Amino acid sequence: MSLCVGLTGGIASGKSTVGKLFETLGVPVIDADQVARDVVAPGSPGLRAVAEHFGAAFITPQGELDRRRMREHVFAAPDQRKVLESLLHPLIREALRAWRDALMTPYGILMIPILREGGFDSLVEHIVVVDVARETQRERLMARDDIDASLADNMLNAQADRADRLAMADDVIDNSGAPDNLPPQVEALHHKLLSLAHARQV
Structure with missing residues (x-):
């Protein structure tokens, strides 16, 4: 069976951007948010x-x-x-x-914001957390969704806090800097995950 990697992080932390970078490396990625939309079609x-x-x-x-x-x-x-x-x-x-x-590749990425809070961590064997400061999340969330600070805070408070997310991480991707800091981190992690997946098959 392929290695299933959980990709998580707080809302507006940059999970989707990281997921797209993995996809460019040929890694299958499923977005739980899209699945959540599909089940209420x-x-x-x-x-x-x-x-x-x-x-x-x-x-x-x-x-x-x-x-x-x-x-x-x-x-x-x-x-x-x-x-x-x-x-x-x-x-x-x-x-x-x-x-x-149904995965047929060495590993696949299950991208989900509420990995442990929703009990979905039982589906994965390795957890990657995209990490940013809460204030950065708040600013990005308000801008992205065109919402006020009160709703943004309610949405942030509904998720695990930063310390809890980092505590469950097997690997961390730091998305607090410039966008061009992400690809090298993803590529390095890709090689690590390929090695882990290969080791499971030996």
């Missing part, structure tokens, strides 16, 4: 379950999940976020496990 069982619990107000006239409204709702009410996770996480986990089991 129009007409899906996941979207029906969300509509049944939260109501039609969270479904757009086009039959899609109103993501912004749902995000504001669940990050303002942690108990509701747990309900949403209980509906969707089993569907997401099933899709990620199927992808992992």
Whole structure:
């Protein structure tokens, strides 16, 4: 079986950028955020379950999940976020496990922000954390999603803190500097992961 590597980090830490760099090296990458969108596609069982619990107000006239409204709702009410996770996480986990089991390369990257908080760490054997300071995350998140500081803080507070993420890391990628600092780190880690994957097969 291929080595499954979990790529995680706080929201707006740069996971997607790092994931794309791994893809340019020929490494399969699955984005759990995209899987989360897929399981609530129009007409899906996941979207029906969300509509049944939260109501039609969270479904757009086009039959899609109103993501912004749902995000504001669940990050303002942690108990509701747990309900949403209980509906969707089993569907997401099933899709990620199927992808992992079908890997044919030495290793693959499972990219997910809530790796340990969501219990998805059981799917991976090696954890890579993309690390930035919280204030950097906050600034990037507000700019990226066009949200205010209050919502940004709620979203950051819903995730593991920086120390907890670093404590679970087998490897760390520092994304606090300039963008051109990332490719050399990813390439070096790629060679390390290939070696680890090869060692498992011997």
